[in-house]
Amino acid sequence: xxxxxxxxxxxxxxxxxxxxxxxxxxxxxxxxxxxxxxxxxxxxxxxxxxxxxxxxxxxxxxxxxxxxxxxxxxxxxxxxxxxxxxxxxxxxxxxxxxxxxxxxxxxxxxxxxxxxxxxxxxxxxxxxxxxxxxxxxxxxxxxxxxxxxxxxxxxxxxxxxxxxxxxxxxxxxxxxxxxxxxxxxxxxxxxxxxxxxxxxxxxxxxxxxxxxxxxxxxxxxxxxxxxxxxxxxxxxxxxxxxxxxxxxxxxxx
Amino acid sequence: xxxxxxxxxxxxxxxxxxxxxxxxxxxxxxxxxxxxxxxxxxxxxxxxxxxxxxxxxxxxxxxxxxxxxxxxxxxxxxxxxxxxxxxxxxxxxxxxxxxxxxxxxxxxxxxxxxxxxxxxxxxxxxxxxxxxxxxxxxxxxxxxxxxxxxxxxxxxxxxxxxxxxxxxxxxxxxxxxxxxxxxxxxxxxxxxxxxxxxxxxxxxxxxxxxxxxxxxxxxxxxxxxxxxxxxxxxxxxxxxxxxxxxxxxxxxxxxxxxxxxxxxx
Numbered sequence: 001x002x003x004x005x006x007x008x009x010x011x012x013x014x015x016x017x018x019x020x021x022x023x024x025x026x027x028x029x030x031x032x033x034x035x036x037x038x039x040x041x042x043x044x045x046x047x048x049x050x051x052x053x054x055x056x057x058x059x060x061x062x063x064x065x066x067x068x069x070x071x072x073x074x075x076x077x078x079x080x081x082x083x084x085x086x087x088x089x090x091x092x093x094x095x096x097x098x099x100x101x102x103x104x105x106x107x108x109x110x111x112x113x114x115x116x117x118x119x120x121x122x123x124x125x126x127x128x129x130x131x132x133x134x135x136x137x138x139x140x141x142x143x144x145x146x147x148x149x150x151x152x153x154x155x156x157x158x159x160x161x162x163x164x165x166x167x168x169x170x171x172x173x174x175x176x177x178x179x180x181x182x183x184x185x186x187x188x189x190x191x192x193x194x195x196x197x198x199x200x201x202x203x204x205x206x207x208x209x210x211x212x213x214x215x216x217x218x219x220x221x222x223x224x225x226x227x228x229x230x231x232x233x234x235x236x237x238x239x240x241x242x243x244x245x246x247x248x249x250x251x252x253x
Numbered sequence: 254x255x256x257x258x259x260x261x262x263x264x265x266x267x268x269x270x271x272x273x274x275x276x277x278x279x280x281x282x283x284x285x286x287x288x289x290x291x292x293x294x295x296x297x298x299x300x301x302x303x304x305x306x307x308x309x310x311x312x313x314x315x316x317x318x319x320x321x322x323x324x325x326x327x328x329x330x331x332x333x334x335x336x337x338x339x340x341x342x343x344x345x346x347x348x349x350x351x352x353x354x355x356x357x358x359x360x361x362x363x364x365x366x367x368x369x370x371x372x373x374x375x376x377x378x379x380x381x382x383x384x385x386x387x388x389x390x391x392x393x394x395x396x397x398x399x400x401x402x403x404x405x406x407x408x409x410x411x412x413x414x415x416x417x418x419x420x421x422x423x424x425x426x427x428x429x430x431x432x433x434x435x436x437x438x439x440x441x442x443x444x445x446x447x448x449x450x451x452x453x454x455x456x457x458x459x460x461x462x463x464x465x466x467x468x469x470x471x472x473x474x475x476x477x478x479x480x481x482x483x484x485x486x487x488x489x490x491x492x493x494x495x496x497x498x499x500x501x502x503x504x505x506x507x508x509x510x511x512x513x514x515x516x517x518x
Contacts, residue, residue: 145339145341147337147341150335151335153311153329154309154329154330154333154414155331155333155355155359156329156330156358161358165343165357170345247345247390
């Protein structure tokens with residue numbers, strides 16, 4: 001079991017790196033066209049303190065943005081889940097808002113709150129990631145079979161009791177499904193803002209400085225660092241899901 | 254004369270639909286004495302489920318009155334237990350915790366230990382001994398329905414409302430559950446209202462069968478099933494059962510609007 005869980009992904013990743021290296025080597029690409037994995041350690045060694053500092057910046061702002069997205073998204077989802085009128089009122093607004101490419105919002109926000117880099121980054125991470133959370137919660141709540149309500153209501157339970165004992169736990173699997181999408185989106189949001197903002201911080205800014213200085217191995221090193229952070233965040237969500245909604249996973253029989 | 258435990262008097266109800274009001278119940282009268290077990294049969298969509306929601310106090314009728322234990326029903330009561338066709342067990346709870354759910358809402362004098370003992374006893378009674386710690390997803394459909402019956406009875410309700418609880422089970426499992434129902438009734442006295450599509454089920458379990466007319470429904474026909482009728486599965490294939498089934502079937506045909514006319518020979 002452990003072998004499958006650890007060894008298989010490690011082997012897959014190694015194969016990926018080897019193929020990447022071979023691709024660059026076979027085409028004889030210089031590193032300003034495409035850096036190869038063997039160029040990366042040098043970049044990490046030279047800028048390791050920057051990677052740590054910037055990585056932390058990106059991480060905490062993504063997480064804060066995501067937490068706000070959870071709070072706001074869950075609230076909107078609850079309002080839409082419980083009230084049909086609110087659902088009909090808010091859905092077109094939400095869908096329209098979500099349809100706007102966030103890359104176009106980034107410069108607007110950057111100009112609107114110029115200089116407030118942390119705030120802007122968190123704002124974009126939040127804006128980009130609350131939608132799936134709101135939708136999943138509203139769908140989870142509105143599709144609760146009426147019998148579930150009736151079982152508790154017929155005993156005289158209050159709406160709040162019904163929410164805590166049935167509606168909320170029943171929505172958790174959908175919520176975690178959405179959170180897996182949201183965590184990746186929030187991460188994209190953070191980096192968009194970091195790249196676009198002048199004098200930005202975070203891995204996005206490091207990427208941008210790599211670009212300005214024509215340090216191509218650094219740019220690729222940032223990409224890999226971003227991928228690693230993304231994987232970490234994703235698996236944190238998976239771990240939380242196993243704790244709080246593990247019951248939804250069918251036992252292998 | 255003692256007042257019936259459940260007394261439904263001239264109840265009418267309509268739903269608003271896009272094409273105007275849809276009258277489902279029209280002056281329905283049903284009364285069930287304490288300890289009685291009434292089965293309600295009728296064509297599809299004739300308002301049987303509405304009836305259960307009215308008795309449970311989940312809805313109020315447009316006209317008429319529902320009385321329970323000498324009090325008019327205006328809101329849900331904790332003296333009612335319900336089970337539906339869908340067992341609606343909470344997937345994240347063990348079977349034991351599912352059965353004990355009503356005790357978290359209804360005020361009870363029982364200690365935690367007594368509550369658990371009661372749940373264990375009920376589960377054993379329906380043949381779910383040893384499944385207390387399983388999740389609902391690990392149980393078959395029939396077993397889930399058994400657990401759902403235990404949950405409906407855990408808080409010792411005076412009235413048990415069953416809305417087609419065996420409707421989605423296969424024929425053999427269903428007959429098993431009919432026997433389980435009788436075992437439960439012997440151990441845990443309750444007054445029951447059973448909504449069903451299955452005429453044999455109604456005769457086997459109930460001591461009175463009410464046939465509802467087509468929409469809007471009223472009580473079209475009432476059949477008393479003698480208490481001395483032996484309640485064994487073999488009796489379901491006895492001649493007097495066939496006779497009763499035939500009468501009920503004719504009544505259903507009338508309710509469906511296929512008239513009194515005999516089918517062409």
